[in-house]
Structure formats: C-alpha cells, structure tokens
Amino acid sequence: MTSPTRPSLRTRLRRSPEAAGLLWVAPWLIGGAVFMFLPMLLSLWYSLTDYPLLKPPAYVGLANYRELGSDDRFWLVVRNTAAYAAVSIPLMTLLSLVLAAMLTPRMQRSAPGFWRTDRPERLALVAVFIPTLVPMVAAAMLWMWLFNARSGLINTALSWVGLRGPSWLEEPGWALPALVITGLWGIGQGVVIYVAALREVPTQLYEAAEIDGMGPVRRWAFVTLPMISPVILFNVITLTIGAVQVFAMPYILFRNERGQKAAGDFYNLYLYDAAFVYQRMGYASAMAWIQLLVVLGLTGLMLWMSRRLVHYRVG
Amino acid sequence: MAATAAQLTRRTAISALAAAGAGFIVFGPRGREHVPTGRLVLDYWEKWTQHEGRAMQAVVDEFNASQSRLFVRYLVTGTIHQKALIAIAGGNPPDIIGMYNYNVPAYADAAAVLPLGDLAPRHGLRLDHYAPGVRQVMQHRGRWWATVNTAGTLALYYNKRLFSEAGLNPEQPPRTIQELDAAHAALTRVTAGEVQRAGFLHMEPGWWSWIWGYHFGDTLYDEATDRSLAANPTNIRAYDWMQSYPRHLGVDAVERFRSGLGPYGQANWGFLTGELAMVVQGPWMASQVNQFAPDLDYGVAPFPVDESIYEGAAPPPTALIDTDVLMIPRGAKNPEASMEFIAYTQQPRIAERLATAHCKGSPMLDVSESFLAAHPNRGVRLHTELFSSPRAFICPPTGAWPELKDIFDTAMSDLWKLREPAAQRLAAVQSASQAVLDRAARTRQLRGESTGLNRT
Numbered sequence: 096m097t098s099p100t101r102p103s104l105r106t107r108l109r110r111s112p113e114a115a116g117l118l119w120v121a122p123w124l125i126g127g128a129v130f131m132f133l134p135m136l137l138s139l140w141y142s143l144t145d146y147p148l149l150k151p152p153a154y155v156g157l158a159n160y161r162e163l164g165s166d167d168r169f170w171l172v173v174r175n176t177a178a179y180a181a182v183s184i185p186l187m188t189l190l191s192l193v194l195a196a197m198l199t200p201r202m203q204r205s206a207p208g209f210w211r212t213d214r215p216e217r218l219a220l221v222a223v224f225i226p227t228l229v230p231m232v233a234a235a236m237l238w239m240w241l242f243n244a245r246s247g248l249i250n251t252a253l254s255w256v257g258l259r260g261p262s263w264l265e266e267p268g269w270a271l272p273a274l275v276i277t278g279l280w281g282i283g284q285g286v287v288i289y290v291a292a293l294r295e296v297p298t299q300l301y302e303a304a305e306i307d308g309m310g311p312v313r314r315w316a317f318v319t320l321p322m323i324s325p326v327i328l329f330n331v332i333t334l335t336i337g338a339v340q341v342f343a344m345p346y347i348l349f350r351n352e353r354g355q356k357a358a359g360d361f362y363n364l365y366l367y368d369a370a371f372v373y374q375r376m377g378y379a380s381a382m383a384w385i386q387l388l389v390v391l392g393l394t395g396l397m398l399w400m401s402r403r404l405v406h407y408r409v410g
Numbered sequence: 411m412a413a414t415a416a417q418l419t420r421r422t423a424i425s426a427l428a429a430a431g432a433g434f435i436v437f438g439p440r441g442r443e444h445v446p447t448g449r450l451v452l453d454y455w456e457k458w459t460q461h462e463g464r465a466m467q468a469v470v471d472e473f474n475a476s477q478s479r480l481f482v483r484y485l486v487t488g489t490i491h492q493k494a495l496i497a498i499a500g501g502n503p504p505d506i507i508g509m510y511n512y513n514v515p516a517y518a519d520a521a522a523v524l525p526l527g528d529l530a531p532r533h534g535l536r537l538d539h540y541a542p543g544v545r546q547v548m549q550h551r552g553r554w555w556a557t558v559n560t561a562g563t564l565a566l567y568y569n570k571r572l573f574s575e576a577g578l579n580p581e582q583p584p585r586t587i588q589e590l591d592a593a594h595a596a597l598t599r600v601t602a603g604e605v606q607r608a609g610f611l612h613m614e615p616g617w618w619s620w621i622w623g624y625h626f627g628d629t630l631y632d633e634a635t636d637r638s639l640a641a642n643p644t645n646i647r648a649y650d651w652m653q654s655y656p657r658h659l660g661v662d663a664v665e666r667f668r669s670g671l672g673p674y675g676q677a678n679w680g681f682l683t684g685e686l687a688m689v690v691q692g693p694w695m696a697s698q699v700n701q702f703a704p705d706l707d708y709g710v711a712p713f714p715v716d717e718s719i720y721e722g723a724a725p726p727p728t729a730l731i732d733t734d735v736l737m738i739p740r741g742a743k744n745p746e747a748s749m750e751f752i753a754y755t756q757q758p759r760i761a762e763r764l765a766t767a768h769c770k771g772s773p774m775l776d777v778s779e780s781f782l783a784a785h786p787n788r789g790v791r792l793h794t795e796l797f798s799s800p801r802a803f804i805c806p807p808t809g810a811w812p813e814l815k816d817i818f819d820t821a822m823s824d825l826w827k828l829r830e831p832a833a834q835r836l837a838a839v840q841s842a843s844q845a846v847l848d849r850a851a852r853t854r855q856l857r858g859e860s861t862g863l864n865r866t
Contacts, residue, residue, distance in 0.1 A: 145853050148499045149520040149740075153856055162849075167842070245670025262665040267827070352616040353668055356823040371492045373813045374520060 142380035152377065159381035168365060169382070176362040178271055180338035183278045187334055188327065191282045194223060195289030196315070220290060224283035235347035238277045239264065242348075264348055270358035277344050285330050292326040293319065321406040328401050335393055339386060342367070362386060449481040450747055456508035457490045458768075461697075465767030466508075473754045482506075482751050494739060498522050503739035505748045508559070511547035511733040512805045512812075518550040519809030519850075523737040524745055526554045532746075533753035541797035543731045544773040546804045556735035558773035559755050560765050562692030563729040563796035564618065565789060566590075566714065570707040572597055572607075572687040583711035585724065587625065587651060590688070590714045597687040598659070605659055605667035608680075610688040612652045612826070615674045618690065619822035620815065621730050622648040624803050626716040631806035631814075636851060638843035640818070641836040648716075649825055649832035661827050677702040692732055696787035697769035710789025712796065729796040731804050733773060771797065810850045814843050 108115040117124075142159055144152035163169045198216045226234070241248050242263035250260030263273040296319060304314045320327075342363040349359025366386070370379035445451055458466050463486055470484045485504070487493055491513050497503045509517070517523045530536075537545050537554060543563070548556050570580035576596040584590040594609030613619065620630060623645035630640055639645065656664045671685060672678030675698070680686035682703040689695075690713050699706050712727030719725050736755065738748045754760065758774050762781040765772045769786050771793045782791055796802055805811055821839045824830055 145856060147520055147853070148495060149522050150857065153853075155856070243669055244666045262662070262669045265665040265669055266662075267829075352613070352673065356820040360820075368816065371495070372816075373810075374495065374516070 138380040138383060141377050142384050144377045146376040146380075147374045148376050149374070155377070159378045160385075162378070163381060163385065168360070171357060172360050172362045172365045175271070175358065175360060176339060176341065179274060179341060179361065180335060182271065183275045183338055184331060184334045186275060187278060187282050187285065188331060190279060191285035191289055191330070192327075194282070194286045195293055196319075198286070199290050199293040220287065223286050226280050227283040231343040232347060234280060235277070235344050238273075238280070238344075239348060242273055264354055264359075267355055267358040270349065270355040273348065274341070274345055274359075277348070278338075278341075285334075288326055288330060289323065292323040296322040322408070324401075324405040325407055328397065328405050332394055332397055335397070336390055339390055339393075445481055445483070446478075449479060450744060452480055452482045452505040452744070452747055452751060453485060454482050454506040454508070454751070455485050455487040455490055455494060455504040457487065457510075458508070459486050462768050465764055468767075469755055469760055469764060472760075473751055476754070480747050480750065495520075495522060498739045498741060501741055503741045505738070505742045505744065506751060507737050507739055509735055509737065511556070511558070511731070511735050512815075514547060514556050514735060514737070515550045515807050515811060516809040517737065518553070518555045522740055523555055524740060524742070526557070526738070526749070529738070529745060529749045530554065530557065530753070533749050535753055535756055539756070539775060540773050541775050541794075543797040543799065543802035543804075544733060546802075546807075547731060547733050547735065550807055556737045557752050557756055558733045558735055559761060560768045560770040561731065561733035561773040561797065562694060562770050563731055563793045563802065564621070564690050564692055564713060565729060565792060565796065566688055566711045567681065567691050567695050567789075568593075568688045568709050568711070569681070569684060570709050572684060573709075576687075580707075580709060583709055584714045585712075586714050586720070587716045591654075593688065594655070600659065600663070603660070603663060605663050607685050607687065608659075608664075608667060610655070611664065611668065611686065612655060613822070614668065614671065614680060614686055614689060616822075618730060620805075620818045621690075622652055624730070625713060625728050626651075627719045629803070629806075630818075631808060633807055636808070636847050638814070638840045638847060640843055641833070641840040646833045646836055649836060652822075653825055653828060653832055656826055656828055665827070674698070682706065693771050693787045693790060693793045694769050696789070700769075700786055708788075710787070710792050712792065726799045726801045727796055728801040728803070729799060731797065731802050734770075773797070808847065808850075810846050813846050817842050817846070 102110070108118065141152055143154060143156060145155050145158075146152035198220055229237075244250055244260065244262040244265065247260075247263075249263070253260040261269045263269045300318050300322070301314055304318050309317065340363050341361050345359050345361050346364060349355045350364075362382070363386075366379050366382045369375045369382060454470065456463070456466060463484075467484050470482045474481055490507065491509055494503065494507045494509070495517075507523075518525075526535075535557065537548065540548065540558065541561075544558050544561055548554055548558060566583060568580075568583055573580040573583075573593075576593075578593055578596055584593045590610060597607065597609035598605070599607040608614075612622065623630060623640075623642070626644045626648040628639070628642050628644035628648065630638065630645070632639055667685075671680035672683075677683075679698070679702075681689045681691075681695075682698060684706075699708060712729060715725065715728050719728075736752050738745050738752070742748050755764070758772070758776065758778065761774055762772050762778060766781065766785055771790060772781060775798075777794055782794065787793070806814065808814070817839055821835050825832060825835055
C-alpha cells in the first residue's frame with residue numbers, strides 16, 4: 096500500500112477557485128490592511144490624543160472633538176466647503192448632462208467608418224475631456240492668469256460687453272464663484288460617462304414613447320433620466336467626495352500673497368495645516384474622522400434616497 | 411491570431427517582465443553623485459534652488475575636497491520644514507537641515523533638533539562671532555539651537571527716478587511714518603478712479619503683515635509671560651494707519667491695481683515696473699533688480715518709524731531680522747561630523763562668499779570691507795548695520811508662531827479690505843492667539859515639560 100501523495104499547490108488551487116481567487120487578490124488585501132486600514136485605526140486612536148508628531152501621543156479623551164466644536168476656523172472651513180459642494184455639484188452635474196445630451200444623438204446615429212457623420216461631436220468630446228488630463232497645478236496657474244482683474248482674459252472679455260469684472264481672487268465675495276468656475280474645467284470625465292450611459296438607452300423605448308405621443312421634453316424626463324439614473328447617482332457621489340476634499344486648486348489660487356485668506360479656506364486646507372504646519376496630528380485626525388463620517392453619512396443618505404429615484408435595469 | 415496568443419504563455423510573460431526588471435536594475439539610471447569609498451556620508455537637506463542652490467553646492471564641493479573623512483550630499487528639498495519633521499519623527503532624518511529662522515522655536519520646542527551649546531564651541535564657534543541681532547534667532551528659551559549662514563534685514567527700497575519726478579529729494583527718503591504718508595501721496599497716480607501708480611502699499615508683497623506695530627514702538631508677543639499683545643493701543647494705531655491707505659484710495663481700486671501687478675520674483679512685479687515706488691524688502695531685492703531691471707535706480711533706507719519714537723534725536727533704526735539657519739536634527743547619525751561641516755560654512759570668508767552669491771548679508775559680527783565693496787546690493791552697508799541695531803527684532807519666539815501668523819495674516823487680509831475696524835479685529839486676534847498659546851502651555855503641562863516661562 097502506498098501513501099497518498101500530497102497534490103501540488105497548482106492542483107490544489109485548481110480544485111479550489113476560492114483559494115485561488117484569494118491568492119490573486121492577496122497583494123491588495125495585505126496592502127489595504129497595512130497601508131489603509133491599520134493607519135485608519137491608528138488615526139482613530141490619535142484623534143483621542145495630543146500628538147505633536149515628534150513626541151509620543153498623550154491620551155486626552157474627546158478633547159480634540161470638543162475643541163473642534165468651539166474652533167471658529169473649523170466652522171469657517173465647514174461653511175466654505177459646504178457652500179462649495181452645494182453650488183458646484185448641481186452645477187457640474189447639470190452642465191455635464193446638458194453637454195452629453197447635446198453630443199450624443201448624432202453619435203448614436205452615425206455609421207462607423209472614416210466618413211462617419213459625428214466627427215464634430217467626437218472632437219467636441221475630446222476637447223471637453225482634455226482639460227481633465229492637465230495637471231492640477233498647471234491648471235491652477237492658468238486660472239490665476241485668466242482671473243487677473245486687470246489683464247485676465249475673463250475680465251477683458253467682460254469689458255467688451257461693457258462690464259467691469261471683479262477682482263476674482265482678491266474679493267471675498269468672488270472666491271467661491273471663482274473656485275466653482277475652475278471646477279467646471281474638470282467636467283469632461285462626467286460628460287464622457289454620461290455620453291456612454293446615454294448611448295446605452297435602448298432606442299425602442301424612445302420609439303414606444305414617441306408612439307405614445309411623448310414630446311422631446313417628456314421623453315427626456317420619463318425615458319432618458321430614469322435609464323441613466325444609476326450613472327447620475329454614481330457621479331453625484333464621486334463629486335460629493337471630491338468637493339468635500341477639495342484641496343489643490345484653492346491651495347494655489349488663494350494661498351499666495353494676494354489671495355483670499357478666510358473666503359479661500361477649505362476643510363482639507365485646515366486639516367493639512369493642523370497636521371503638518373501646526374504639528375497637531377491628534378487634532379487633524381479628529382478632523383479627518385469627522386470628514387469620513389460626514390462623507391459616509393452623505394453617501395448613505397444618497398443611496399437611501401436613490402431607492403425611489405434610481406431605476407436599475409434587470410437582465 | 412489564435413496561434414500567436416498560444417505562443418505567449420504565462421511563463422514567457424513573467425520571464426519577460428523579470429528580465430526587464432533585472433535589466434532596469436543592472437543598466438538603469440544611477441545617481442549622478444559619486445561617493446568616494448571610506449568616507450562618512452552626511453545628507454544635507456536645503457531649500458535653495460537655482461543660483462542660491464548652486465552657490466551652496468559650491469561650498470559643499472569645497473568642503474568635500476578639503477578633507478578625506480566626510481562627504482556631504484546636498485539635497486534640495488521643497489517644503490523642507492514639513493518633510494524634515496516627518497523624517498525626524500520616522501527616525502530617519504538627514505544629518506543637517508537648512509531652514510528659516512522662524513522654524514527654530516517650533517523645532518526647538520518639539521525637541522526635533524539638537525542643542526548646540528556644547529557641540530558648537532568644540533568646533534570653534536561662539537555666539538559672539540555673530541552680529542547681536544543675529545544671535546536672537548540662533549537661541550530659544552536661553553539655549554543655542556541654530557547657526558546662521560545667510561541673513562537679511564528689512565529696509566525701505568525706493569525708486570529714485572520716481573522720487574525726482576514727484577518733486578521729492580531722492581537722497582532724503584522718508585524717516586517717519588508721517589513723511590512716508592507724504593511721499594506716498596506725492597507718488598501715487600490715480601486716473602478716472604483707477605490707480606496707475608502707488609507710492610507704498612503695505613500688502614505688497616504682504617509677507618510681513620505683522621511688523622507694522624514694531625515701527626510704532628510696540629511688539630506682538632511677550633516671551634516672559636507668554637502673552638499675545640496684538641491689541642495693544644500702539645498696535646491698534648499702527649493698523650489704523652495701515653487701513654488709511656485703502657480707505658483713501660478705495661478698496662476696489664487698490665485690489666484691482668494689485669491684481670494686475672506680477673508676483674515677486676517675476677519681471678512684472680510692481681517695484682520693477684515702476685508701478686510701486688516704495689516697498690519693504692530685504693537685501694535679496696537687489697538680485698531681482700539686477701536680473702530684471704538693471705537700469706532701475708533704487709535707494710535703500712531704514713523703514714520709517716512713527717514720530718512718537720523720536721526722543722529728540724533720531725532713534726536707532728527698527729528692522730526685522732530674517733535669516734536662513736542650519737540645524738542638526740535629532741537622530742542625526744553623527745552630530746560631531748554634522749557640526750564639522752556647519753563650522754566650515756561659518757568661516758567668515760565662506761559666509762561672505764555665500765552671502766554675496768545670494769545677495770544677502772553676512773551674519774557675522776566682523777564683516778570685511780571687500781565684501782561690502784563688492785556686494786551686488788548698493789544698500790548692503792545699511793542692511794549690515796541693522797543687524798546690530800538695538801531696535802532690530804525677530805518674529806515672536808514661540809513654537810506656536812506658525813499658527814499665530816496664520817491668524818494674523820487672515821486678519822490682515824480682512825483689515826486691508828476694511829471689513830472691520832482695527833481695534834475690533836485686533837482684539838479678536840489677541841483672543842485667538844492667546845487661546846493658541848494657552849493650549850500649547852496646557853500641552854506642555856500635560857507632558858510634564860518645563861515651560862521655561864515666567865507666566866504671571
């Protein structure tokens with residue numbers, strides 16, 4: 096009688112697809128655990144400590160969270176960030192949808208090949224998308240020139256129609272509009288996703304709606320929007336996360352000798368200052384956890400609301 | 411197509427990737443710097459780039475050639491005050507760090523750098539080698555933490571041609587705030603509500619918005635009691651004075667004018683184009699003039715002070731001292747070797763050569779006549795004298811200064827736009843600043859650290 100030979104690792108993995116799957120994703124699981132979940136847990140602990148980075152953390156309980164409640168700058172950046180999100184997310188969503196709706200119809204009808212009739216639309220789509228490839232810092236420098244009150248292109252264009260443009264980056268009231276306008280520079284990604292979603296809407300639905308007597312507006316409202324609603328939800332969630340974490344653009348636009356100090360201050364700028372300028376890692380960790388909870392809360396709220404508003408196709 | 415796909419097996423693909431990786435390791439890019447064998451390598455992190463970086467690299471090269479035991483590697487590091495902090499906290503710091511003087515208190519309070527009181531004298535350095543004002547930035551709470559390699563003092567730079575055109579004597583710059591106001595009024599040009607030229611604007615370039623009270627004879631911080639003094643009556647008077655400029659010209663007009671000025675460091679900055687007649691700057695200003703506007707005829711004078719400071723005769727000039735410092739981080743592998751390099755850079759001839767290349771002043775007490783004669787800044791003698799003025803001052807010596815400065819800068823931005831009266835806003839600044847100082851004190855107490863302060 097011979098003892099049964101132990102099957103090779105390859106054989107065992109072939110027999111157990113679950114184990115093989117886990118092995119393949121192991122680098123990400125280990126990486127995620129070591130470089131994401133462990134630091135997150137540590138930051139939760141640090142948020143309960145006074146931690147000036149160069150000295151060991153000292154437990155202070157909920158003192159950091161209590162201090163945030165009475166910190167004027169914290170509430171200022173919360174207000175500024177909330178205002179930015181409230182204005183920029185609907186505006187970016189609306190503009191992306193309008194652009195996508197303008198570009199899609201001919202793209203859908205065009206036959207493939209070199210002589211396709213939708214070339215202008217495709218070029219427009221490329222033109223809208225290209226700005227998203229420009230590095231943020233380079234884009235911010237460009238916007239600083241465009242917003243120049245005396246010689247910038249925006250105010251020069253306004254002067255052609257008899258308007259005197261504001262000092263976009265210097266006047267407190269114009270800091271938020273300026274930042275929202277720079278945000279619109281990056282809607283290309285949303286437009287591409289919406290175009291793809293719009294092209295996936297079955298044409299039979301439009302034909303049926305037309306037979307039922309629906310005009311273009313009602314077709315858009317009762318056919319198009321429900322059909323692309325999962326994509327809208329996805330885009331709004333990612334835009335919300337991005338808006339709450341806005342950092343690079345206001346850092347460059349407003350953190351210079353002439354920029355707005357208070358009106359150009361946002362949540363992540365303060366978080367960064369607390370951690371790396373003021374050496375208050377515990378305080379910054381508390382801010383980061385509040386931010387995470389707010390983002391989770393908003394995402395959860397949107398998903399809950401989406402149960403009635405978002406239509407998922409089955410099959 | 412199917413046959414081609416079948417030829418590319420997983421094993422072949424992995425082998426190809428492994429071969430590419432091995433090739434990269436063997437034949438890939440190498441660091442340009444050749445480190446001679448048998449030497450102790452010291453990493454020196456510094457913020458300087460371009461001509462300033464090249465000048466410091468020359469000093470490093472000279473040091474490396476002067477002996478055979480140590481080899482210093484010069485590494486340019488952006489936002490060095492943050493990266494150095496993280497490196498020190500991570501236990502892998504460089505051997506020498508080059509920072510600004512306002513980093514010294516924060517680094518010293520955090521025990522991020524080594525005290526030099528014992529180390530420096532062993533390498534021939536003494537505090538009294540340095541100009542009296544410079545010694546202030548090297549010490550914190552009575553201990554020696556940093557050495558200074560280049561230094562500057564702030565002064566008034568003015569355009570002599572514009573002075574002549576406005577009927578002012580270009581050889582008699584304003585000495586008092588009241589004379590500065592008069593010169594500003596004479597030099598400013600406004601056409602149809604648009605400012606075409608400004609005599610002086612406090613916020614150009616706005617790097618030192620917190621200094622005006624000092625030119626009225628006040629201070630922002632009492633180190634002995636750890637108290638913010640932002641709302642002192644004299645400070646309020648100084649910021650009332652600051653607000654008088656935008657109030658007179660109109661906030662919108664001033665901001666539109668400023669928005670059109672290029673930033674400092676570019677050829678279209680207002681002082682270089684003649685749109686600003688007077689600015690407060692350090693000796694490095696001359697490098698901008700020499701590079702971008704070599705024909706600009708400029709004068710240099712102590713920045714004016716309020717008439718109330720005059721006690722019969724002219725008082726000693728008031729000036730902020732702003733320097734670059736060298737420190738040894740906690741955890742440096744060989745502090746003696748680091749100090750040896752630092753001591754090499756502190757020799758008067760090296761310090762003067764570096765200061766000339768950087769267009770700054772020498773921090774040393776004794777300065778050679780050849781240095782003053784050959785310096786690219788025509789006002790270098792004044793800048794050097796200011797180092798020894800009894801009224802020379804440094805930024806408030808507290809580890810909380812970065813946070814206090816942010817509070818102050820935000821307030822200045824609002825005050826400049828006349829959003830609040832100076833008295834009201836400075837009271838809020840004092841209250842917020844004191845809260846930061848008190849919190850820092852509580853933190854020290856929590857850790858059982860000595861405050862080193864005489865709080866009352």
